[in-house]
Amino acid sequence: MATTYKTPGVYVEEISIFPPSVAQVETAIPAFIGYTEEAVVDGVDFHAESIIKPIKIGSLKEYEFFFGGAPDPTTIEVALKPDNSVKSVVVNGEFLIYDSLRMFFANGGGDCYIVSVGSYDDDPFSNANLSSTKDALLDGLATLEKEDLPTLLVIPESVHLAEASAGEVHAAMLAQCNKLQDRFSVLDIVNGNNEATPTDDPVAKFRNNVGMNYLKYGATYYPWLKTTLPFKIDYDAIVAGTFTKGGSPVSPVTSLFNSDLVTIIGHLDNDIAAKATPAALGPITSRPQLVTQAGVIYDAFEAFYILTFTDGDTADPKSAASLHAKTIAEDAPFHKLLKVLYDYVYFSDAANGSVPAGPPWDSPILTLADFDTNFSDYTFAAPTTSANDIYSDTSTASKAAPFFTALYDKLNALIDGFYSELAATRKVRTDTLKQIDPVYSGIIAAINKQGVVLPPSGAVVGVYAAVDSNRGVWKAPANVSITAVKGPAVNITSEDQESLNIDTEAGKSVNAIRAFTGKGTLIWGARTLAGNDNEWRYVPVRRFFNMVEESVKKATGIFVFEPNDANTWVKVKAMIDNYLVNLWKAGALAGSTPDKAFFVKVGLGETMTAQDILDGYMIIEIGMAAVRPAEFIVLRFSHKMQEV
Template identity: 35%
Template sequence: MSKKTYKTPGVYIEEVSAFPNSVAQVETAIPAFIGYTPQANHRGNDCTFVPTKISSFLEFERIFCFPNSLDPVQQYSPQYYLVHQSSKPSLGDFLLIGNDYYSIVPDPHTIYYLYNSVKLFYQNGGQNAYIVSVGGYGKASGVPLLLGAPLVNPNVQLADLLKGLEALKKEEEPTMYICPEATLLSIAENGTLMQQMLLQNSEMQTAISIFDIIGGNRENQLGRNVDIEAFRSHTGTVGLNYGAAYYPFVGTTIMGERDLNYTNLLNGDVKALAKIISSEPGVEERVLDLLKSIYNSSNPQSVNENHRDLLSINPTYNAIISAVLQVANTLPASGGMAGVITMVDNMQGVWKAPANVSMSGVDSLPIKIDNRAQETLNVDALSGKSINALRIFPGMGVMVWGVRTLDGNSLDWRYINVRRTMICIDQSCKNACKSFVFEPNDANTWVRITSMIENFLNSLWRQGGLIGAVPKDAYFVGCGLGTTMTTNDILDGRLIVNIGVAVTRPAEFIIISFSQQMVSP
């Protein structure tokens, strides 16, 4: 009955809500990328250290990349050197030109991963994402990396990445933190960053972190266990169920022949490049003439036109560009995994394990992993820190072959999809219950909250997100005096809701038992 007082005779209409409040499921796959970009300009304003939401790679280019002209600008310009070797190198990537071996080594000051990682994210089904630019690219050193030395970029600063991470404390929408350029820090600084990411995840309870492992881009002469143990010993012990790691890096097709040219070789020294190419027997005179006109600045063509001409007339230049592209296209897997997780969420749901799927734009792995090698990655009895393997299977390509969090020994939080499903349920229910703040703490409110959450969980169960033959086996919701609250709780203004769910877990090990049956005589 209406409690409103009417003073004028007449007919009045009052609408009564027929349906209770509902729980709206939060977005489950919105990564936040932290790293260096060509620029950061959103509508004329500098957006460095400002989490900026994008919905496509085109939007990423518009905000974080240099404007393109008729002669396209290189958004990412790594520098590689061809270092002559007296014999076949035992370390790193190399190229044979004529009878001479050349190691392909980068200028570490010019190596960055975020630009190509965002590309890989969208190639694998990515949609909405946040970008936290922590600055532009630093200056090249003009010196190649020492052969066999760890790839550390001094321009990548721990303080910058931590500041970018701090900026995400104001954003509850991102559900994954990704920092591919963390692998360009020293091992100790990378460990500090990972621990801070996990700490922030565990405090906010809204996102997980996806990690890459330093050394995943090449075989370690001392054994891959050295890199794995270094990673495990530097991740700490806090918030492990909010983290997941993937190993090794991936060989991609992100960059093509248009993305690198002779300006990316030998610090742009075309004369030195001409000397290497001329060492190949039978080089045509027109190739050397073209190179000479380029370094004498007497060639009116653009860099891209010269690059195309060299590709078409000189096999050696072709081989150099192909070899350098193979090195440049070796990327951390985290960006691609964010895309895979987004695709799986959209096609099936957050409860589906993001594994046993292939990665788009990936055609090789720098490190091959077999069953025996994966044993020590998947299960570590000492630390419990599981690492998910990326593997190549005949006829299937590169597959994601692991679905564990870093808390691999925990029965509750062993699997990534369980952790992410619980984040989804937690945040969805939390947001829905905000409308009941300051409502009367009585039976009417308890019933409304209970029915609202039960309807939401029933919807998840019907979609296959919760396990159970009937709803009572899949979930329960409790709220009331004597069940979840005492009289003191009510007097103190506390309304307590207990929720229990049976989240689906992946069939990680499928065991088939065979036996022989005797034939009756």
């Protein structure tokens, strides 16, 4: 409706003649579901609060900040030769999210979501917990229904479930993709690191358990990958392993490694394990509370004393030759604290209740013997007589409270600082062991040569992201090399791949990962699980339609409640036409001209009836000739007779 002007003058009116545009959605934002070391986001501990929530990250560093680092190996088995060099080593791990992410980023991945359903400490893959683990993975999957951005679903740790339970998880992933129609699942095969035998075929078991519903929304790859990613290996993981020499068990601590360093590390371990957290210091508003809170301070100092001078046991003080035996100068911080504490609070001997004539810190040097023979026998009690007894002074409580608080805080700070020092010292000692002990360093080198064996989903979605970025989602993510791998866990021949690529019984195609001389390890297949479906056989076709459907859906949202008439239809058609023309120019659509590549129809008598318009429906029909990969290239040769 034209504006009515009432004042003479010149007025400018801007007329919008261009249709709105379609903004293309992201196509390769995977969501990884599984177990992490921790999950602390914005100060909230998700594991402690039993919270399952998708968190978006953009790098491995960001993952480590929120979710912690790599897991320790589950088992380490080392066989040694007579000279203590490594004959063989077997390393196994269970938690796969961290390493799958490393493969994702190594192969071109970017933004992704992490859904932590529990911690490493939950022991989720023991036989007793597998049922609850399946439920936890399904709960994590359910949280993604509320997230709009994820376009790929990945659950590598489903491979630890029984085949039937893994099939339930895979079926739920495909069902969510069908429900939301904006995402695609990459599924992993249980025992996919094993070669198929007549009696044990992991691919056949996968096909039997994944079901027949919504197969066009998923793809799977076989076999697993031997990666170049090193295991997280430290002193604790190694000494917890199983060692044999000549077929007989041996102890790495007592028989193999440097005994002096091992002894020192043992003392440090005892100290760290005996860490005591003093009780909280309560309010001091009355004389009786002084007695109680003085006891709290005494306990805090006793914790520091045990930490400093013993192996975690007051009855077993360290010898003068041990790591922590030391003499304490009179001006040492905690020495001064003791003197001040004695000045304000009387000690009484536990045996006779009398005040000690001379505390051990009166001498210029405080020795270990002083503590062992005197200090550990003292307890707090109100003395019977003393001119300076603070318990008899009615005004002392308010005067002493600030000092007690400061003293308590100082002791806590000393204890925390000492434990930090212990942890740093222990790291230095174990690093030194690696440098000077040939047996220990040889074991670490042998373990690092193993590399983590992983289900391929993490690497595959990384390849998806790289191909989408460089070529487009319509390019098949196949004939592409995988980075950070030594090779597939099982070598596949062309004859082996025939039954993987084409499943004559149910059509459930499985994409092969193969090693080629001079080329490396390549993804050698691009089929969805709906391998016999002419419309949705190929991964790039399904994902391309996902992208276009979601992009057009969001773009047409602005026309909801607009007049359902020819003016609106023209704008909608022009908007979609422009978008599809650009896709055709980019090579996403087949056809020599745009009209042969796609069509967009909307209008009364074309896609809608009068009743549709009365009911509030605007129906748009879009047809696209999506490009399909040249899966089979046939070269035909024949003889040609010589011509005169």
